[in-house]
Amino acid sequence: MRKVTKIQGNESVAAKKNKLRVAAYARVSTDNVKQLVSLDVQKHHYETYIKANSDWDFVGIYYDEGISGTKKDNRAELQRLIKDCEDRKIDFIITKSVSRFARNTTDCLELVRKLTNIGVFIYFEKENINTQYMDSELMLSILSSLAENESISISENSKWAIKRRFKDGTYKISYPPYGYDCVDGSIVVNQKQAEVVKRIFTDALSGKGTERIAQELNSDGVPTKKGGQWRANTIRGILQNEKYTGDLLMQKTYTDETFTRRRNKGELDQYFIENHHEAIISHTDFEAANEAIKQRGKEKGVKKDCSKYLNRYPLSTKVICGECGSTFKRRIHSSKRNKYIAWCCSKHISNIEKCSMIYIREDRIHEAFILMMNKLIYSYKVMLRPLLQSLKSTDYAVNINQAQAIESKIEENAEQLKVLVNLMTKGYLEPALFNSQKNELIEEAKNLKEKKDMLYRSINGEVNRVTELEQLIKYVSKTDTILEFDEDRFEQFVDKIIAFSPTEIGFELKCGITLRERMKR
Known part of the structure; x- marks a missing residue:
């Protein structure tokens, strides 16, 4: 009798094949610190939301910073998202609202149709619209038109009001x-x-x-x-x-x-x-x-x-005295044999008794920069990559949650102040009590704003360090030995130079680290 062995199929592989590849798109329309933190909150939300669904595979988050939503051509990440959809890397897109995706009716419908034709659908959270189940484009057309008209209306109303104040001289x-x-x-x-x-x-x-x-x-x-x-x-x-x-x-x-x-x-x-x-x-x-x-x-x-x-020299305003904190100035020094360029502490020049730091030759600074870059080229795997891994492993969730909580408190504070003003207007509050409570709310709002701004600076500072460090690693990992001073690379990677002594300087890099180098006199 024949023996038949039954082999179980790989259920995990089958399940994975059936999973939807899901991406998210986010955008903020201005590049100030508050809005960029709002973008960080959106990114954190979408990553958590998508990964929590066992039927979805998280592809990634596409986001545009500080760019208006009125024209799709302005948004590089949106264009990259569409390209990846066309390359069959994405099955489903989640975004906050129609207005975040596009504030132009034509653009919105054009993108939805293009994606629908290749089997990629979009879910707009705020409006609860899934383009996969739409019987017609009427609702989306209405919503995107409203978003576009809202943008135009706000702009035109603002322009009209400002122009009127221009004419009557009341503009403040x-x-x-x-x-x-x-x-x-x-x-x-x-x-x-x-x-x-x-x-x-x-x-x-x-x-x-x-x-x-x-x-x-x-x-x-x-x-x-x-x-x-x-x-x-x-x-x-x-x-x-x-x-x-x-x-x-x-x-x-x-x-x-x-x-x-x-x-x-x-x-x-x-x-x-x-x-x-x-x-x-x-x-x-x-x-x-x-x-x-x-x-x-x-x-x-x-x-x-x-x-x-603008500044004519790469070192202009970048060399700082480690003794007094003043900026170094460029000077031409002459000797019996030749002339050379030197950088001198401005306070030392004006008053030698207030700062004892003497000059540093420019060619020595160039040599120190070349030496530092070559050290990074040959040892970036040991020096830079562990730092990058450490920065990337930092969990911003705590700061982001704190920022969200503070935002909510600020909104509550504003509502309380509005209620207080209404009560005062209707005569339900005595002026003394009104002023006392109003001052408390104003002071609370001020403290909340300070805490919020501190969190924003902390989050964005760390994010910027990661970006700068990635750029530095990308450069040194693909570069051979440097033989001469490169102005472009200096501008790209160095924030400032600290002169600790005439023979020792520190390069403060934009990624947040300081590297010291010795120099010849």
């Missing part, structure tokens, strides 16, 4: 330029910053260029409005801003019908108000300073907005 500048503060809707001179503005105009009138003015302000430790470094283009913006004369020119820029921000070169009316606020600079000095800048541009053969106005 919410974020005045350096040298001014906004107090109860009015522009008021900030006396401390105003002195810096006067210094900038005086320096320009004395013949100094914008780059030199910026370097000297940085050397003297003068902070910008946001506490950053002064740049040549920042100085130029101040010198060309008519607000410092007390006048106000409105509608210098505008948003066109394609939702693109443009400089107004006569396409729309502009509105000019004389003596709108207190002046810091006279009209005579303003015109003379601008004429001086134009003349310097003509002499150098450079036009406005040209990149030559």
